[in-house]
Amino acid sequence: MPQPPSGDPVQDAPRTSGPQDSAAGLPAIARSLDMARREMGVRRTALTLLNVNQHGGFDCPGCAWPEPDKPHTAEFCENGAKAVAEEATVLRVRPEFFDRHPLDDLAGRSGYWLGKQGRLTTPMYLAEGDDRYRPVSWERALELVADELRALDSPDEAVFYTSGRTSNEAAFLYQLFAREFGTNNLPDCSNMCHESSGSALGETIGVGKGSVSLNDLHQADLIIVAGQNPGTNHPRMLTALERAKQAGARIITVNPLPEAGLRRFKNPQTPRGLAGPGTELTDLFLQIRLGGDQALFRMLNKLVLEADQGTDDAFIAEHTHGFEEFTQAARAAEWESTLRATGLEREEIEAALSMVLGSRRTVVCWAMGLTQHKHSVPTIREIVNLLLLRGDIGKPGAGVCPVRGHSNVQGDRTMGIFERPDAAFLDALEREFGFAPPREHGLDTVRSIRALRDGDVKVFFAMGGNFVAASPDTAVTEDAMRRAALTVHVSTKLNRSHCVTGARALILPTLGRTERDVRGGREQFVTVEDSMGMVHASRGRLAPADPGLLSESAIVCRLARLVLGEDSATPWEEFERDYGLIRDRVARVVPGFEDFNTRVAEPGGFALPHAPRDERRFPTATGKANFTAAPVEFPEAGPGRLLLQTLRSHDQYNTTIYGLDDRYRGVRGGRRVVLVNPGDAAELGLADGSYADLVSEWRDGSERRAPGFLVTHYPTARGCAAAYYPETNVLVPLDSTADVSNTPTSKSVVIRLEPVGSAGSAPSS
Numbered sequence: 001m002p003q004p005p006s007g008d009p010v011q012d013a014p015r016t017s018g019p020q021d022s023a024a025g026l027p028a029i030a031r032s033l034d035m036a037r038r039e040m041g042v043r044r045t046a047l048t049l050l051n052v053n054q055h056g057g058f059d060c061p062g063c064a065w066p067e068p069d070k071p072h073t074a075e076f077c078e079n080g081a082k083a084v085a086e087e088a089t090v091l092r093v094r095p096e097f098f099d100r101h102p103l104d105d106l107a108g109r110s111g112y113w114l115g116k117q118g119r120l121t122t123p124m125y126l127a128e129g130d131d132r133y134r135p136v137s138w139e140r141a142l143e144l145v146a147d148e149l150r151a152l153d154s155p156d157e158a159v160f161y162t163s164g165r166t167s168n169e170a171a172f173l174y175q176l177f178a179r180e181f182g183t184n185n186l187p188d189c190s191n192m193c194h195e196s197s198g199s200a201l202g203e204t205i206g207v208g209k210g211s212v213s214l215n216d217l218h219q220a221d222l223i224i225v226a227g228q229n230p231g232t233n234h235p236r237m238l239t240a241l242e243r244a245k246q247a248g249a250r251i252i253t254v255n256p257l258p259e260a261g262l263r264r265f266k267n268p269q270t271p272r273g274l275a276g277p278g279t280e281l282t283d284l285f286l287q288i289r290l291g292g293d294q295a296l297f298r299m300l301n302k303l304v305l306e307a308d309q310g311t312d313d314a315f316i317a318e319h320t321h322g323f324e325e326f327t328q329a330a331r332a333a334e335w336e337s338t339l340r341a342t343g344l345e346r347e348e349i350e351a352a353l354s355m356v357l358g359s360r361r362t363v364v365c366w367a368m369g370l371t372q373h374k375h376s377v378p379t380i381r382e383i384v385n386l387l388l389l390r391g392d393i394g395k396p397g398a399g400v401c402p403v404r405g406h407s408n409v410q411g412d413r414t415m416g417i418f419e420r421p422d423a424a425f426l427d428a429l430e431r432e433f434g435f436a437p438p439r440e441h442g443l444d445t446v447r448s449i450r451a452l453r454d455g456d457v458k459v460f461f462a463m464g465g466n467f468v469a470a471s472p473d474t475a476v477t478e479d480a481m482r483r484a485a486l487t488v489h490v491s492t493k494l495n496r497s498h499c500v501t502g503a504r505a506l507i508l509p510t511l512g513r514t515e516r517d518v519r520g521g522r523e524q525f526v527t528v529e530d531s532m533g534m535v536h537a538s539r540g541r542l543a544p545a546d547p548g549l550l551s552e553s554a555i556v557c558r559l560a561r562l563v564l565g566e567d568s569a570t571p572w573e574e575f576e577r578d579y580g581l582i583r584d585r586v587a588r589v590v591p592g593f594e595d596f597n598t599r600v601a602e603p604g605g606f607a608l609p610h611a612p613r614d615e616r617r618f619p620t621a622t623g624k625a626n627f628t629a630a631p632v633e634f635p636e637a638g639p640g641r642l643l644l645q646t647l648r649s650h651d652q653y654n655t656t657i658y659g660l661d662d663r664y665r666g667v668r669g670g671r672r673v674v675l676v677n678p679g680d681a682a683e684l685g686l687a688d689g690s691y692a693d694l695v696s697e698w699r700d701g702s703e704r705r706a707p708g709f710l711v712t713h714y715p716t717a718r719g720c721a722a723a724y725y726p727e728t729n730v731l732v733p734l735d736s737t738a739d740v741s742n743t744p745t746s747k748s749v750v751i752r753l754e755p756v757g758s759a760g761s762a763p764s765s
């Protein structure tokens with residue numbers, strides 16, 4: 001019988017042994033079955049894992065990587081299995097739990113411990129001045145929220161956050177409710193994630209989404225994977241890379257770290273992968289310095305311009321704008337600063353160039369390594385410049401591939417979860433629902449934190465996620481949250497955001513992806529959109545974690561009726577009983593969803609239109625694909641300092657910690673580890689196995705500290721350290737954000753390391 005971990009604070013005592021050079025294989029299966037069995041027991045494990053990503057089953061709550069046309073019987077990946085086990089656990093958090101654990105006690109627990117207690121079952125209320133959460137009925141809980149919302153001086157004093165697991169149906173209702181209530185304050189996890197991709201792509205190609213399908217990847221000549229660790233975060237992408245390689249593709253990896261999954265993949269679906277050597281994936285590894293990518297791509301662009309027949313002149317003439325200005329900027333690139341920015345050798349960049357020139361179809365994939373820097377938007381635009389030069393957008397086997405995080409983060413945006421909606425979307429809402437939506441832009445994540453801090457926002461409502469742990473500048477964010485009058489979280493699992501609350505707080509437990517959702521006497525299904533713009537159905541198979549749970553859609557419908565009352569002409573009650581009616585409305589509001597209910601009934605679903613991909617049409621301000629020519633930037637840490645990136649271990653899902661190992665990087669039993677290049681460590685006098693505090697230095701002179709990290713010598717790029725998120729979020733200054741997208745710069749924080757204790761012994765703090 002599964003049990004939650006006993007002791008806490010969990011002993012964080014990491015041991016390290018250096019990076020592995022292959023990913024997946026048998027250990028991946030062993031590890032995921034082990035976790036699944038501990039959370040779910042044996043029978044439930046089998047029932048659940050067989051339904052992941054099957055037609056007629058549920059969409060994996062892990063990542064947003066698309067399903068192949070014909071899913072393998074066990075369309076299986078280690079971290080998908082862990083995500084499912086985390087949700088489908090048989091452990092429960094019942095009202096008595098909160099009696100044994102008053103707020104003070106919960107606030108002292110690790111995120112790992114909180115998450116391992118099991119699924120939330122009952123609405124819980126923390127009254128002002130009370131020391132613990134107490135059970136409340138759904139009616140009372142929603143009345144409490146409604147009373148507080150109605151008492152606000154302005155709808156803009158409320159913020160409605162979304163994490164990216166919310167279904168299309170729930171997301172559509174949620175944004176509709178917020179806008180009928182009167183605000184565009186709809187920040188989401190995307191603000192901290194791929195916002196830079198959306199900003200850069202919207203401006204340059206006219207659509208803020210990727211332009212490739214899975215088949216394009218399979219057909220590419222060259223795939224560049226920059227700033228991404230698919231072995232851990234998108235394991236099924238390795239299968240696609242393997243298939244592309246078998247068809248003759250070459251792969252360039254651009255990363256400060258030698259990530260195991262990108263080196264060699266042992267596909268657990270094939271005998272060769274299970275027992276044999278697996279497939280070598282990367283042909284050229286560019287071990288770049290943090291934030292050096294814009295300089296790298298600018299130099300490649302200059303070299304492409306200079307090469308004989310390097311550019312697709314017909315494409316450039318017919319489809320693009322701004323070529324002359326860009327050419328001037330690119331020709332000015334010089335080697336000295338490029339090599340300093342990238343930390344690469346000239347020969348390495350020339351090797352990449354010859355692979356680019358030898359490819360007729362290039363795909364560039366990226367994730368957080370490119371999106372979470374000050375200059376992320378110009379970096380991604382520079383990638384677009386390369387693809388435009390080569391005519392590599394809007395043809396098979398080529399294009400841009402931002403690889404999304406949360407399983408429906410892209411769909412949530414499509415459904416209108418966005419603080420800066422465009423006028424056409426609001427016009428469509430107005431026509432369909434007969435109300436005047438607010439036109440003024442709302443608050444994104446960082447601006448919401450500032451507004452909470454400054455007392456301008458009083459109600460914080462979250463549809464999923466773990467806002468205080470995922471956001472930057474933990475101390476500032478937690479103080480800001482404590483200033484709210486009411487904080488509300490619709491959640492499946494306990495997390496830090498339930499422990500750092502406004503004067504009053506509510507936990508509203510909800511159904512997960514894996515569970516049957518029966519409303520109006522009928523089994524409902526929901527839909528999601530993957531990273532490549534495919535929309536398909538998701539049907540839970542398990543009995544709900546508790547019979548009293550409401551779906552996210554039901555919660556929104558009931559709350560909307562209470563808050564909006566007679567003022568709303570929207571049929572909230574009908575929507576709650578029949579999700580098909582929600583889809584009918586989506587079909588009339590969101591372009592590309594015509595005949596939504598019919599088309600989503602097809603196995604595998606349907607593809608959303610994408611003008612650049614489908615017809616080489618670029619719906620930008622100029623009507624063409626735009627070259628851009630931003631000045632090249634790159635971060636520099638200064639003497640005695642390092643640049644720190646904050647990233648994921650192999651045993652976590654964002655702020656949800658599955659376990660304390662990071663197998664591929666050789667870290668076990670703990671998370672407070674900082675990976676440092678041996679050359680840097682020698683210069684700084686930091687022995688392998690010693691301990692140090694990480695101190696971030698921000699330009700206003702302020703300092704932030706994360707104490708007690710195990711210093712681990714590791715082959716990361718010179719000058720560039722790495723440590724896990726969310727333990728290091730305390731180091732990311734709230735005001736350190738990307739230009740244009742306002743995304744926190746989680747991948748370049750200037751730090752110094754202050755040695756503590758003696759080598760080999762953990763500090764007492």
Ligand SMILES: Nc1nc2c(c(=O)[nH]1)N[C@H]1C(S)=C(S)[C@@H](COP(=O)(O)OP(=O)(O)OC[C@H]3O[C@@H](n4cnc5c(=O)[nH]c(N)nc54)[C@H](O)[C@@H]3O)O[C@H]1N2
Pocket residue numbers: 062063079193226227228229230232233234254255256257259288289290291292293367368369370404405406645646647648649650652653654747
């Ligand atoms: N199992 C699991 N799956 C997940 C998640 C999870 O936490 N666990 N999270 C989901 C979410 S929300 C997201 S957004 C994705 C995240 O997926 P990733 O972006 O792969 O996640 P990170 O761990 O942040 O890894 C960043 C990668 O970029 C590299 N990198 C960092 N800075 C730079 C740089 O300046 N230049 C270059 N070229 N590389 C750099 C790092 O070394 C690392 O390999 O994964 C999703 N899937």
Ligand SMILES: Nc1nc2c(c(=O)[nH]1)N[C@H]1C(S)=C(S)[C@@H](COP(=O)(O)OP(=O)(O)OC[C@H]3O[C@@H](n4cnc5c(=O)[nH]c(N)nc54)[C@H](O)[C@@H]3O)O[C@H]1N2
Pocket residue numbers: 162163164165166189190192193194368405406463464465466467470471472490491492493494495510511512513552646647648653654655656725726728729732746
């Ligand atoms: N320093 C640093 N900070 C980062 C990042 C980084 O790389 N470095 N990455 C950023 C990125 S890419 C992202 S996407 C954000 C993530 O930010 P969030 O999406 O806010 O955080 P998660 O940890 O994914 O949220 C986990 C919680 O979601 C709830 N949950 C899980 N499934 C469901 C569901 O089906 N419904 C509901 N209602 N709730 C559910 C559970 O209660 C769980 O505790 O963090 C960002 N923060």
Ligand SMILES: [Mo]
Pocket residue numbers: 189192193194404405406
């Ligand atoms: Mo993300």
